[in-house]
Amino acid sequence: MGTLFVSDLDGTLLRNDATLSDFSKDHLNELLRSGMLFTVASARSVITMASMLKGLNLTLPVVEFNGAFVSDLRTGQHRIVNSIDSVVAEDI
Secondary structure (H helix, E strand, O other): OOOEEEEEHHHHHOOOOOOOOHHHHHHHHHHHHOOOEEEEEOOOOHHHHHHHOOOOOOOOOEEEHHHOEEEOOOOOOEEEEOOHHHOOHHHO
16 A cells, blocks of 8 residues: 545645646646545535546545545545544543
């Protein structure tokens, strides 16, 4: 296994207009093809992220809503759900 790289979107991977530059998309896709483990984490929904990252060939799930869900970017299916029910009352 290699190192997993996770990037935030706003103010990090995306430009000020909330788009991914062609330069970034091309280079990230090249790194992904070479085997780099990469995904994104955001306060945004998977639906919003999917439109912003169109053309970026992410194969790993993305973290959405600040960790509430870990979801498949293509299908929107939640792989992991971190709900309040899973928190032990003593942890609050």
